[in-house]
Amino acid sequence: MRILQFIGMGWAFGSVHSELTRYLHQRGIVSDMLDWSKAYPRSDMDMMKEYYDYFYGIPGETWPLTDNYGIPHDKIVVVAHGDYDLHHAITARPPEEMDRFAEYAVVSEFLRDLSIAMGxxxxxxxxxxxxxHxxxxxxxxxxxxxxxxxxxxHRADHQGIDLKRGHLAKEAAEAAxxxxxxxxxxxxxxMPHYYGSVQxxxxxxxxxxxxxxxxEAAAAGRLVISTPVGEFPRQAALGAGLTAPLDDEAFKEFAIERLTYYKNNPGAYKEYCYEIQESAKKLDWEFVIDDWVELFARRI
Known part of the structure; x- marks a missing residue:
């Protein structure tokens, strides 16, 4: 099987898909990456269309493939990585397009439920x-x-709500x-070096x-404190981090208390970071890559 990933090359897409490429290769699948920010000759794309079994893309961002290069929808597998992908797909593309792709997937149950809620x-x-790891x-x-x-x-949604709230992290760290x-x-x-520069x-x-x-921070053996968003509840359940409250003030209070404790107790800090790093081994690509293989192999 041969797959061409038509995606962005920067962080975090670059990180995710370079690793996905490696692990797919380990499963015997040819997987390459093509930067979606560049234009390519139609003759090149015609040859790629014949060579690759599937193109992989993000909902709402596959229009160059279909509209410019004539790649049929039934040769494209789309995977949403965030809520923006879903919002963009339903506002910028024809409403029936999702039904035309070879496969449609998301990276978390949260996005699956959001997809349903969005109609x-x-x-x-x-x-x-x-x-x-x-x-x-x-x-x-x-x-x-x-x-x-x-x-x-900081990142505001369509209602102006800050979804990231990075200022809370800064305030908690400095207060501790x-x-x-x-x-x-x-x-x-x-980024691997960056995680080594923080604790x-x-x-x-x-x-x-x-x-x-x-x-990534858990794999690096760092203390991880997160709100219960995305896949973190599963990660925390495996022992790879601490779950903090979602409320602004409650988050800061929890984070300040935990940071202060581990700052003042280096032995406990090291012991817990070892536990986090060991638990993160269960989150390696090795344990999820077969689901990706099945996603692409389903229609071959």
Whole structure:
């Protein structure tokens, strides 16, 4: 089987899909990536159309394939990674387009339920994301000094509500007497080193399609404190992080208390980070890649 991923190459899409490519190759599937931000000669795309069994894309972002390059919908598998993907698909594309794709999936139950609530008639399959545990592995730190934050500090939805609330992470870290060091817009290949430069990572989001920073930070053996969004409840249930309340003030109170405790108790901090890192092994791509293989192989 041969698959061409038509996606963005930056973080976090670049991180997710470069790993997906590697793990698909391990399952005997040819998988390549094509940057959706560039234009390609129609002659090149015609040859790719004949070579690849499927194109992989994001709902709402496959229009260059269908509209410009003549790739038929039944050769395209789409997977939504966030709520934006779903909103964009139903506002910018024909309403019946979802039914025309070869397969339609999402990366979490939250997005599956959101898809249904938004009136998309086709019920998506759920394919989980994983983490390359070996790539993000770092020695556990001796003490807690620097608090990290792995996503956008602020992102407003269509109602103007800040979905990220990064200011809560900054306020909690500084109130606990710790340095706050957000990742900003680092390239995804720099992120493993970034996680090694901090000793904890906070996630303050109101909602997430999946939530990669918490997953990657756990694999790096960092203290992870997150709101119960995206896939974090499953991650926390495996022992790979602490679940904080969603309310603004309650989150800060919880995070300050836990950060202060682990700052003042380095032995307990190291022990818990070892537990987090060990638990994160259960979240490796190895445990979810077969669902992706089945997604592509279903119609071959």
């Amino acid at each position: 998309i008639k086709r019920i998506p399959k759920v394919v989980k994301l994983g983490v390359n 070996r790539r993000f592995f770092r020695p556990v730190a001796d003490e807690l000094r620097v608090v990290g934050y792995g996503g956008s500090m 007497g710790l340095v706050f060091s957000p990742a900003g817009q680092f390239h995804y290949l720099a 904890a990572v906070l996630v303050t989001s109101i909602k997430e399609g999946f939530g990669l920073p918490a997953l």
